[in-house]
Amino acid sequence: MARLVDRMSASLIGDFRMNAPPLARYRRALETYIDAKDNTLAPRIAEAFAADAVLTMSLATSAIAFPARTVGAAAIAKTLVTDFGAQYARCRTYYVCDSLEVQDGVLDAIPWLVVMREQASGALRVGHGVYRWTFDETPFVTHFDIHIARMDVVPDADGALLDALQAGLDYPWLAPAALHAHFTTLARDTPALAFIDAFSRPASAPDFSHPV
Structure with missing residues (x-):
């Protein structure tokens, strides 16, 4: 069973870049996906996703809407980059984890956090959930599962x-301890x-499954 682990402490980041291509x-x-999504760079999706990749979405909130299933890199780029970017600005999406583990081409249950602004109303949106990535041997993404556990919308005119x-948060890789310290302080003060x-801890993973 193929298994790769990345412990993302400062001392080991350099080691894995040199020794574990x-x-x-x-x-x-x-990182390519985050750059594409957060900076509205739709062509970059093709750098990371297979042409016939499948996106599935599960939502535990009614505060945002996406199609349940999208097929093809071009359609995924439209859903997650072009259409998304038309609605939201100043978006920052964070991977909330201390490590990455790849097992048989699957990166399972990676918590994420998003902090962004609605284009139309100027409202603040904060959401979190879990990603699951499946890769071919290239590696290109063949399946991308997104679970949205919670999304809050708050007035924020200025x-x-x-x-x-967003101030002071490492981007796009954010340690859970750093998230907790920053958000609990803000919530208190x-x-x-x-x-x-409610967003100071990583979201819990759902039971992912691929539709037929």
């Missing part, structure tokens, strides 16, 4: 709350951000 390629694919949340305590 296969794992570095998985990591690069995840963007000050968004600035406070800023009344308008009291809700953010």
Whole structure:
């Protein structure tokens, strides 16, 4: 059973880049996706996803909507980059984890956090959930499962709350301890951000399955 583990402490990041190029390629694919999504660069999706890749979505909230299943890199780029970017700005998506583990081409249950702004209303949106990635031997993404566990929408006309949340967070790789320290402090000290305590811990993984 193929298994690669990345412990993302400062001392080991350099080691795995030098000594484990296969794992570095998985990591690069995840970073390419974040760059495409957060910076509205739709062509970059083809750098990480197979042409016939499948995206599945599960939502535990009614605060945001996506199609349940999308097939093909071009369609995925439209859903997750072009259409998404038309609705949201100043988006930052974080991988909330201390390590990556690849087992038989699967990166399973990677918690994520998103902090962004609605284009139309200026409202702050904070959401979290879990990703599951499946790769071929290239490695290109063949299946991408996104679970959205929670999404809160809060008035933020001047963007000050968004600035406070994003300030000081490592991007796109965010250690759970750093997230917890930053968000619990803000929840305690800023009344308008009291809700953010619910996002101070990584989201729990659902039972992922691929539809037929």
